[in-house]
Amino acid sequence: MSTATSANVRVVCVVYHPGPELDRFAETLAAATSSPVELVLVDNGDDHTVARDVAQRYGARLVVPGANLGYGGAANRGADGATGPWVVVANSDIEWEPGALDTLLEAGAAETRAGALGPALLNVDGTVYPSARALPSLTHGAGHALLVRVWPGNPWTRAYRAAQQHTGERRAAGWLSGACLLLRREAFTQVGGFDESYFMFFEDVDLGERLGRAGWTNLYVPSARVTHVGGTSWRERPASMISAHHASAARYVARRYPHWYQWPVRTLTTLGLRVRERAELRAAR
Numbered sequence: 001m002s003t004a005t006s007a008n009v010r011v012v013c014v015v016y017h018p019g020p021e022l023d024r025f026a027e028t029l030a031a032a033t034s035s036p037v038e039l040v041l042v043d044n045g046d047d048h049t050v051a052r053d054v055a056q057r058y059g060a061r062l063v064v065p066g067a068n069l070g071y072g073g074a075a076n077r078g079a080d081g082a083t084g085p086w087v088v089v090a091n092s093d094i095e096w097e098p099g100a101l102d103t104l105l106e107a108g109a110a111e112t113r114a115g116a117l118g119p120a121l122l123n124v125d126g127t128v129y130p131s132a133r134a135l136p137s138l139t140h141g142a143g144h145a146l147l148v149r150v151w152p153g154n155p156w157t158r159a160y161r162a163a164q165q166h167t168g169e170r171r172a173a174g175w176l177s178g179a180c181l182l183l184r185r186e187a188f189t190q191v192g193g194f195d196e197s198y199f200m201f202f203e204d205v206d207l208g209e210r211l212g213r214a215g216w217t218n219l220y221v222p223s224a225r226v227t228h229v230g231g232t233s234w235r236e237r238p239a240s241m242i243s244a245h246h247a248s249a250a251r252y253v254a255r256r257y258p259h260w261y262q263w264p265v266r267t268l269t270t271l272g273l274r275v276r277e278r279a280e281l282r283a284a285r
Helices: 021-029 049-058 070-079 100-110 138-147 155-163 185-190 203-213 232-236 238-256 260-284
Strands: 009-015 037-043 061-063 086-091 094-096 114-122 171-173 180-184 217-228
Touching (some): 009 021, 009 070, 021 037, 021 094, 037 070, 049 061, 070 086, 070 203, 086 185, 100 114, 100 217, 114 185, 180 185, 203 217
Parallel strands (some): 009 037, 037 061, 114 217
Antiparallel strands (some): 114 180
């Protein structure tokens, strides 16, 4: 790892009571790029033992906000003061393939209007998670969100999933998963970073939409590959994560459809999300 003054890339990893996956994140990051990297760990939890140990062994800087800022808030805190041209925001349960970050950086250098770049996000079984998506439309997004659990084959879900199919080609997307994201610092600063009112979830959808409106591209780069072990936060507290997900979904809908004549959309979507939240909470118990 490098110092802040020499690093081209600041890698911000947001953690909350991490386990051994954080060590694996730092270990694989070392082989992901030949560029100077400054690693910053932002620990939203109250037990910093693991994060402090990893920071000491890998030459990282540990930031302790003193409160749980949520994902976007902690990512913003970690990015504060960065001077290099690039900032990576990533979950601690990401494992980098060798050269993956270099591939993203090369794509960013070639595509000068790329404000955010995302790698292919692999599941642990090697399948590709649809991490580069179109912005949710009123019909497809709402229909999929509300009906996928009770009617998996509904036409809105089929259309939504067809639009997210992995093609293996570099392409523009409406938004990219915040699980692993390379951000051009200029673009990230221009739009004000993550919206911190999203405690968890949808902060990446919102960021992708704001970058697009500001004239930047969200670029999917599948030749860069990382594996998302996934679920380390969910497994210990699924109820709170389910509630946070639905609260953020309702907030996003309210902000995307703010006009008075869109009140029925907001109301019906909020009611549908409440029903789905209760069903998922019952299943989690």
